[in-house]
Amino acid sequence: MCNKLDMSEYAPRVEADNFRQIDEVELTVLLPCLNEMETVEICIDKAMSYLARSGVSGEVLVADNGSTDGSEQLAAAKGARVLSVGERGYGSALRHGILAARGRYIVIGDADDSYDLSNLDYFLARLREGYDVVIGNRFRGGIAPGAMPFLHHYLGNPVLSFIGRLFFDVPIGDFHCGLRGLNRERVLALNLHTSGMEFASEMVIAAALRNYRITEVPTTLKKDGRSRPPHLRTWHDGWRHLSFLLMFSPRWLFIYPGLFLMTLGVVVAVLLFPGQLEVANGIRLDVHTFLVAAIATLLGVQNLTFGLIAHRFAIRHGLLPRPKRNSRLLALLTFERGLAVAALLTGLGMVGLAWSLITWASIDFGPLEYPAVLRTLIVSLTSIAIGLQLAFTAFLSAIMSIPFRREQTLTGTEQRGITAPGPGAH
Numbered sequence: 001m002c003n004k005l006d007m008s009e010y011a012p013r014v015e016a017d018n019f020r021q022i023d024e025v026e027l028t029v030l031l032p033c034l035n036e037m038e039t040v041e042i043c044i045d046k047a048m049s050y051l052a053r054s055g056v057s058g059e060v061l062v063a064d065n066g067s068t069d070g071s072e073q074l075a076a077a078k079g080a081r082v083l084s085v086g087e088r089g090y091g092s093a094l095r096h097g098i099l100a101a102r103g104r105y106i107v108i109g110d111a112d113d114s115y116d117l118s119n120l121d122y123f124l125a126r127l128r129e130g131y132d133v134v135i136g137n138r139f140r141g142g143i144a145p146g147a148m149p150f151l152h153h154y155l156g157n158p159v160l161s162f163i164g165r166l167f168f169d170v171p172i173g174d175f176h177c178g179l180r181g182l183n184r185e186r187v188l189a190l191n192l193h194t195s196g197m198e199f200a201s202e203m204v205i206a207a208a209l210r211n212y213r214i215t216e217v218p219t220t221l222k223k224d225g226r227s228r229p230p231h232l233r234t235w236h237d238g239w240r241h242l243s244f245l246l247m248f249s250p251r252w253l254f255i256y257p258g259l260f261l262m263t264l265g266v267v268v269a270v271l272l273f274p275g276q277l278e279v280a281n282g283i284r285l286d287v288h289t290f291l292v293a294a295i296a297t298l299l300g301v302q303n304l305t306f307g308l309i310a311h312r313f314a315i316r317h318g319l320l321p322r323p324k325r326n327s328r329l330l331a332l333l334t335f336e337r338g339l340a341v342a343a344l345l346t347g348l349g350m351v352g353l354a355w356s357l358i359t360w361a362s363i364d365f366g367p368l369e370y371p372a373v374l375r376t377l378i379v380s381l382t383s384i385a386i387g388l389q390l391a392f393t394a395f396l397s398a399i400m401s402i403p404f405r406r407e408q409t410l411t412g413t414e415q416r417g418i419t420a421p422g423p424g425a426h
Contacts, residue, residue: 024057024104025057025058025059025102025103026056026057026058026103026105027051027057027058027059027103027104027105027106027107027124028058028059028061028102028103028105028107028184029047029050029051029058029106029107029109029120030061030063030097030098030106030107030109031044031061031063031080031109031110032063032090032093032097032110032111033062033067033071033072033075033093033111034065034067034071034093035067035069036067036069036111036112036226037067037069037070037071037074038226038227039111039112039224039225039226040062040071040074040078040111041074041075042113042225043110043111043112043113044060044062044078044079045078046117047117047118048060049118050117050118050119050120053118054120058103059080059101059102059103060080061081061083061100061102062075062080062081062083062111063083063085063093063094063096063097064082064083064085064093065085065088065090065093066085066086066088071111072084083096083100089195090195090199091192091195091196091197091198091199091202092195094199095192098182098184098188101184103184104183104184104185105127105128105181105182105184106181106182106184106187107181107182108179108182109179110179110224112224112225112226113224113225113226114147114221114222114223114224114225115219115220115221116222122219123136123179123217124181126181126215126217127181127182130213131181131183131213131215132182132207132212132213132214133181133182133187133203133204133212133213133214134180134181134217135172135174135177135180135215135217136174136177136178136179136180136216136217137172137173137174137177137216137218137219138174138177138219138220138221139157139158140216140218141218141219141220142220143220143221144220144221144222144223146223147221147222147223148221157175157176160175160176160201160238160241160242160245161173161174161175163242163245164201164204164205164245166252167249167251168208168209168248169208170204170205170214171215171216172204172214172216173216175201176200176241179219180200180203186207187203187207190203190206190207197241198244200241201244202244205244205245205248248314250311250314251307251311253307253310254303254304254306254310255303255307255311257300257303258300258301258302258303258307259300259304260300261296261299261303262296262297262303262304264296265293265294265295265296265297265300266293266297268285268290268292268293268296269290269293272286272287272289272290273290273375275371276371286371287375287378290375290378291378294379294382297382297386298382298385298386301386301389301390305393308393309393309396309400312397312400313400316400335395335397335398338391338393338394338397339391339394341390342388342389342390342391342394343387343391344387345384345386345387346383346384346391348380348383349379349381349382349384349385349387351380352376352377352379352383353377353381353384355376356373356376356377356380359373
C-alpha cells in the first residue's frame, strides 16, 4: 500500500513563492521520450496544469529519442516543445534536453506517467532556495504496489544508493529517482557525458565531487501507464550503474583494497619470518602462508599504483576535481622520488637474492634445509617485483603528464607574446 505523503514542512515556503513575478522562463519540465504514445499526452497535461496553477513562467520540453509510434506528433499537438535527439540513450536525451531548455530551473520526469508532474512545488521551492540538484525520494514518499519491481525495490536501488552515499558522502536515499530538479547553469558546468541510464548516477556524483548543494524531497511513484515492457534492463543497467560508481572512486576501487592487501600481507610476513607460527591446536602457519602473504603484499602495492594512475588521469581529464587537502601529499609523489624508492627496494631485493644464492652455493647447490633462506628469497623477490612495479608506474605517470606540461609551456609562450614555430620551421 502506498504510504501517505506528508509535505507540510515544504508548504509554507512554496506558497510564498508561487506568485512571484518572473519575467523570464523560470522552469522547464523536461521529459525524455522513446515510444510513449500511451502516456506522453497525460504527462504534458499534468506538467502544464502545474505551470498554470502555480503561476510559474515555464515550458514543457519533450526530448524525443527516436520514437516511431507518433509520440513526437502527439507531444507537439499538446503544446509541448519537441526536441529530436538522434544520439540514442536516456543520458543522451537528457543532455541535449538540458542544453536546449530555456528555463533557469529544470525538472526532469519520465514520460510514462509514473511520477506526479502536477505537483512540483517542492522541487521548485528547493531550487529557489539555492540548491543545485534536488532529487526525489520514492522510498520516503511512497511506492504504489506494482510500481517498482521487487529486485529494484529491495536490492538494486537500496544497495546502489548505499554505495553512492558511502563512496561520495552525499545524503541521498534514492540515487536513481527519475524525478529531479536542476539548476540549469550549474548542471551544464558539470560537463556530463554518459549516454545511458547511468546518467542519473553521473549527475549526482559529479555534483557531489564539486561540492554542489544537493538535497532530496519525498515523491510518489505509481505504476506506469504503458502496456509495453520498460526500457530499463535490470542486470545490464544495474551493472552499468555499479561500474560507474566504482570508476569514479579510485579510492574504493583501488586504494582502499590495496592498502588492506598490503597491510595484511606485511603483518603476516612479519609474524612468519622468524619461523613457523601455531595459531590453534594442530594448526600451524609456515612458509606456504608466508608466500601467500608476499603475493598479497605485491597485489596491494599494484592496486595502490593503479589508484594513483587512475586518480591523476581522472583529474587530468576533468572527471574529478583537483584535490585541496591532498595536494601537498600528491606533490611529494614526483617522478624522481618514485624512481628513488623503486631503486632502493630493487637494490635491497638484489642484496637478499645474492645472500640466498651464496648460501645455496655454500652447500654446492644441494637441497636447502634452512627455512630462513627460503623466507629471505621470497622477501627479496617480492621487493624486486615491487621496485620494478614502482619504476614502471613512475614512468607511466610521467608520460601521462607530458601533454599537460606541453600545454602549460605553450600557454606561457603565448602570454609572453612568442609564437611557437610550426612543423616546417627550422
